Amino acid sequence: MKKISSKYFVVFAIILFAKLIFAQTDTTAPEVYFISPGENAFWSCDSGVIVLKVVDESPIDWVSSHLDMFVNGSAPVVLEESLATPMDSFVYFPLPFSLSDGDSVRLSYLPIYDLWGNHRDVNFFFYVDLTPPEIDLLAPPEGVLPNTILNFSALCHDEMSGISAESSQVSVSVAGTDDWTRTINFSGFYSGDTLSVPINAFGELSGGDTVEICLSAADNAVGCGANRSDTCFHYFLPYTPPEIELIYPISGAIVSSYCADSIIFTVSDTDSLTNLWISFGDETLYIGDPRIYRSGDTFIVSTSSIFDSSGYYSITIFAEDIYNISSQYNFGLWADLHPPFVVSVTPASSTLITDTIIDVTCQIVDYLSGINPDSLHLTIDGIPHEFDFDTTTGFLTFSDTLHGVTDTATINWTICITGRDRPDFCYNYFDTCFN
Structure with a gap:
């Protein structure tokens, strides 16, 4: 018998090994997944690398398969792939030229083949978004805040990819009575391109405060990070405390039983009052109590049921306006309810x-x-x-x-x-x- 040379033995082994690998016929076409920027994604890059993942039971026929790129319906451009591994691989396609804002891009395998000739057509789309969102103030206008019970609202619009409420933020910085900063995202306050947030949801504002409200609006573009717009609006709250003036009786006065039936005072404020009460030691009367009568800025408090014994009474009048500015007036009276x-x-x-x-x-x-x-x-x-x-x-x-x-x-x-x-x-x- 003739001895087989080692050279032919190696060739024979390779052929035998290949048959063993592909003895089972592959009838499934390759699966293609769009990794980056992703199907129907909005891409924030004008250049970069397209990433696909190709999965098949057999090796891909890269000679017969090529990826075409159509920009805005133009003639196809063949993209050259850069393989990581020959099977079940990520495939990278560097863009041969820069894209422009608003471009519509179609990627197509027409078709993609494996070594057994299994094939399928593949089409992916993505869009180029390089423009940041637009921010327009709706209300209130910058300057003096008319009160703290208002909604801050702004139009936040992105023509292509839309606004990402989770990635967009409202930041409020206050300097004045208390210095503080709060930051919240748009979620729960953004609808139909409009951001609307109650001002008092940020925290307590007081007269004399200066307020800076900053918006950072991000869109839904991916790839090179979301496109983002940042803008700030400035406000201040007037400091005009309520003025309390005692009309009747005077502080420290002695009143007899015939005149111990009322206290009269005025509260003047350029802003609207939101809270008022008058305290007689252990008893406090609030606005809405039938014993407090109001006519304009004048308040008449019935004290017949309060001055029930002779002696000294410490009295406090408290008033607060819409800017959370308060004033307090303290005085005392003697009630003389008994004759000599x-x-x-x-x-x-x-x-x-x-x-x-x-x-x-x-x-x-x-x-x-x-x-x-x-x-x-x-x-x-x-x-x-x-x-x-x-x-x-x-x-x-x-x-x-x-x-x-x-x-x-x-x-x-x-x-x-x-x-x-x-x-x-x-x-x-x-x-x-x-x-």
Whole structure:
């Protein structure tokens, strides 16, 4: 037998190995996947590399298969591939020239073959988007914010790929009462090309604040990153605190029971009030309470049920406007709800009189506002009588001479004293008689 040379043995082994590999006939056409930029994608690159993934049971016939590129329906341009591996491979196609904004690109295998001749036609489309979104302010106009209960709205539009709400942001920076910055994305606030965000959703704004609202709008383009537009709008809030003026009564005044029925004050503000309350220690009345009556800038507070005992009352009036600017006015009042009264009458009833001249004294007491000496009037059995009154001690004295009275006679006098105290507003009247 003739010995087979090693050279032919190697060739025979290669052929045998190839038959073993492809002994099973492949009847499936190649599968092609568009990796980058992707099917119907918007590409933000004017140049770069197209990436496909080709999957097949057999090797691809790259000699018979070629990828054509049509730009805006123009004549095809054959793209040259750069293979990573010969089977189940990523295929890279460097673009031979730059693309322009708005280009429509079709990629076609007509067809793509494997070594067994299985083939299929493949068409992919993508679009070139190099233009950033447009941003136009709708409301409010830049400048003075009319109040903080407003919607900030802007038109954010991208002609080709549209706006990506998840990638777009609103950033608010505030300097003033409190310095702070908040950032939120468009999600939940963007619809139909319009961004609409409640201003108070960012945080609390106050009068005197300056506000910068910045929009960063991104589109849905891929490849070289989204196209993005950034713009800012500027506002400020006036600082005009409410002005509170007490009309009645004056601070620190003493009011009698007849005048302790109300407090009157005004609140003037160039902006609208949003909150007002008045506190009397443990009790606070708010706007809407029937005891608070408003007429324009004037407020009348009924206090009949509040001043229920004599003493000192600490009072606070609080007002807040639409810019969250507040003013507070603190004052106090004395409520004098009781009339004066008489004590320490001398001589007392049934006293033995040993002289024809009798001196009578009594003390008139008022603990809060004191006695008005000009208001005092004394009668004995209905006849006016002169008297002396010490404003420091409150003692009233008078004298009378007894005529034609025997040693055993009983004298019966009805002595009446009338007058009033002296608070700052109104008075308490007293009328006291004793025998």
